[in-house]
Amino acid sequence: MKRSLVVLLIIALVISFFAFNLNRFLTLESLKQSHDGFVALKAQSPWLVAAVGFVLYVLVTALSLPGALVMTLAMGALFGLVVGTLLVSFASSIGATSAFLASRFVLRDTVQQRFGGKLKAINDGVAKDGALYLFTLRLVPVFPFFLINLLMGLTPMRTRTFYWVSQLGMLAGTLVFVNAGTQLAQLQSLSGILSPGLLLSFVLLGIFPMIAKKVTTWLQGRRVYAKWQRPKKFDRNLVVIGAGAAGLVTAYIGAAVKAKVTLIEAHKMGGDCLNYGCVPSKALIKSARIAHQMRHGEHYGLTSCEPNFSFRTVMARIQTVIRAVAPHDSVERYNELGVEVLQGYARIVDPWTVEVTLNSGDIQRLTTRSIVIATGAQPFVPPIPGLDEVGFVTSDTLWDAFSKLDAPPRRLVVLGGGPIGCELAQSFARLGSAVTQIEMAPRIMIREDEEVSELAHDSLTRDGVAVLTGHKALRCERELVDGHERKFIVVEHGSTEQRIEFDALLCAVGRVARLTGYGLEELGVETRRTVVTNDYLETLYPNIFAAGDVAGPYQLTHIAAHQAWYAAVNALFGDFKKFKVDYSVIPWATFIDPEVARVGLNEQEAKEKGIAYELTKYGLDDLDRAIADGVAHGFVKVLTVPGKDRILGVTIVGEHAGDLLAEFVLAMRHGLGLNKILGTIHIYPTMAEGNKYAAGAWKRAHAPQRVLAWVSRYHTWKRGGAI
Incomplete structure (x- = not known):
């Protein structure tokens, strides 16, 4: 109501201005003709003329009416350079701020809700x-x-x-125009004020802040490096610390553009993803899924049977898979690519020097123009009393610890209800463990929509996982009964404590960046759970970058590789052009059964951010291929801009959801809407048709009903009937 009144008032004032032809008073000719009268009036009541002129100036500026320039000249003609400048400076700033506030009150919420995604970069830049x-x-x-x-x-x-x-920035222009007003008699036209020379001067003034910012950045860099002695020449163009996804891709790009690159890794090439994360976990998931399908053979018209397997062999297969993938990330391959690989521990001595303690014990010092920190992350171990005494494994250590077992742990407790905890809980349950999953939050997979969490909860429960949400781990205990050790974890739900016995305990409550031991503290590089970087992945020192899990904000292998491009290019070519990291389209997946994949916004995020959206949902239970494969469950859920086919986000739950999502990632990245997906031929019968049918559901919901009604009449007429 208030907003409508403000809009009506503004419209009424603007209409009145033009309806009564008030703009005729705000011309140079009118000012010249009235000049003597205004001078006489000012001599009688100077304060009144100043006050009225001030208020009128504020109104003209606030309502964005033409004539502010003429009023500026009038102020100069009546009050001279000093007083005229003061009046115009404050009146123009107050009027501009009034227009600013009116625009904010009337339009901002609507514009931000409708175009919030597109305006994010602008909002961030303004902030x-x-x-x-x-x-x-x-x-x-x-x-x-x-x-x-x-x-x-x-x-x-x-x-x-x-x-x-505004007041400070408009001061130069105000001085010019007020001064022109003091010479009113000599002015023949408004265009005569802005000579080409004066315009060039203003442009140079406009460029000055940008130049000043560059100079300021250069001076800040000088101050940052002041206490360090810069080498006269360098051994390397780039030193990369860490050979996980971010480090490998950074080194690869550096070598591809013929830079001299050294890659340092203390442990295993390939980092967490190859050795402890993505690769081994997906190999385990596959074995567990086959076991699950054997137990449910009747679902495919076959005889169900209990899988007979050696758990030790399952774990050995995982190591075989790792060895098969490892050559892609090996020392030999990167040497062939032109990267020098050193195996040892790196410590940054100064902004251009890295000291490497090689695994052989030798120490080597390298000087380099740029450094990229890509040290990754490690599992977070919660400070639960008694945890060390009972023993535990993490998503990193379980592969070695469990490889010696002939059978999976009989009773396994999994701490954590995020993607890692859910994937491992389901897999071990399918391989025969009695799994209890403990999550402190009210639901598992808390970052996903509530219905997605419910589907994941139901799926894990069907596989035998006891999912305890809203339970807080308090302590771990151990007892000796008849010479046998018993281990318990004590959890709290509400005000009730519960003891859960286990044979193995897996901590999967998240990961933390590896920050210590690399010399960051001595250099003064700021860390807050991750290495603090700017939009270009630069740290405090413009030649030291961070990428991957150690930099955040996403702990995903493909995002680490994405960041690596920016780190490498900015490190090697930043003197010419720097690139801000683009996080606009970020996909990820959780590989439980059914898979959960997402890109962009989901419903809960859109609601939290106040972003308006339309929801289109297609159930995969209606998809031919899903029915044929016996996986007719899940959905494709698309969020779009209201009334348009532009995609804000997609969540897919179902078989191969991570693969199906790629089409939507491509569409969002290149600004393609649902109409383009609908117009794309999809092979029949495939799961990918679900994407097309989701787009079709959106199209049906936006069918032009009035046009279709006329088309129906046309067809009736063509049949010879009455319209």
Whole structure:
């Protein structure tokens, strides 16, 4: 209601201005004709004329009416350079701020809700450098100031910042025009004020803040490096610490552009993904799924049977899979690519020197122009009393620890209800363990929509996992009964404690960045759970970068590889051009059965951020291939901009969801809507048809009913009937 009244008031004032032809008073000719009268009036009541002129100036500026320039000249003609400048400076700033606030009150919420995704980069830029942008625009009067006022009102810029930057930025232009007003008699036209030389001066003024920012950045860099002695020449162009996904891709790119690159790894090439994470876990998931299918053979018209297997052989197969993938990340391959690989522990001595303690015991020092920290992350071990005494494994250590077992742990407790905990809990349950999964949050997979969490919960429960949500681990205990050790974990649900006996305990409550031992503390590189970087992945030192899990904000192998491109290019070519990391389209998947895959927004995130959306959902229980394969469950859920086919986010739950998501990732990355997906031929029968049918569901919901009604009448007429 208030918003409508403000809009009506503004419209009424603007209409009145033009209806009564008030703009005729705000021309240079009118000002010249009325000049003597205004001078006489000012001599009688100077304060009244100043006050009325001030208020009128504020109104003209606030309503974005034409004539502010003429009023500026009038102030100069009546009050001279000093007083005229003061009046115009404050009146124009107050009026501009009023227009800014009106735009914010009337339009900002609607614009941000409708275009929030597209405006995110602009909002972030304004939040970080908005004052500089505004100051630059204000210095160049060729930009329509009323448009700047209205557009800035749509951004998150603070009102106080807008006011003082506007007053300061418009001061140069105000002085020029007020001074022109003092020479009113000599002015023949408004265009005569802005000579080419003066315009060039304003442009140079506008460029000045940018140059000043560059100089400031250079001076800050000088200050950061002040206490260090820079080498006169360097052994390497790039040193990369860590040979996980981020480090490997960074080194690969560096070598591909013929830079001299050294890659340092203390333990195993391939990092966590190859040796402890993605590769072994997916191999385990596959074995567990086959065992599950054997138990449910009747579902496929076959005889169900209990799988007969050696758990030791299952674990040996996992190591075979790792060995098969390992050559892709091996020392030999990277040497062939032109990367020098050193196996040892790295410590950054100064911004250009890395000391390597080789596994042989020798110490080697390398000087380099740039350094990329890609040391990854490790499992977080919660501070639960008694945990060390009872013993535990993590997602890193279980592969070695369990490889010696002839059978999977009889009773396994899994701490954590995130993707890692869910994948491992389901897999071990399918291989025969009695699994209890403990999650402190009210539901597992808390980052997904509630219905997705429920489906995951139901799936794990059907496989025999006892899922305990809302349970907090308090302590671990051990007892000796008749010479046999018994291990318990004590959890709290509400005010009730419960003891759960186990044979093995798996901690899967998250991962933390590896930050210690690399010299970061001595260098003063800031860390807050991860290495703190800017948009270009630079640390405190512009030549030291961080990428992958150690940098965050996502702990995903494919995001580490994505960041690696930016780290490598900025490190090697940043003197010419730097690239901000693009996180606009981030996909991920959880490989439980059924798989859960997502890109962009889901419903709960859209609601939290206040982003308007339309929901389209297609159930995979209706898909021919899913029915034929006996996996007719799950859905494709698409969030779109209201009334449009532009995709805001997609969640897929079902067989091969991670593979199906790729089509939507491509569409979002390149701005393709659901109409393009609907118009793409999909092979029949495939699971990928689910994407097409989801797009078709959106199309049906947006069918032009009025047009179809006329088309129906047309067909009736063509049959010879009455319309």
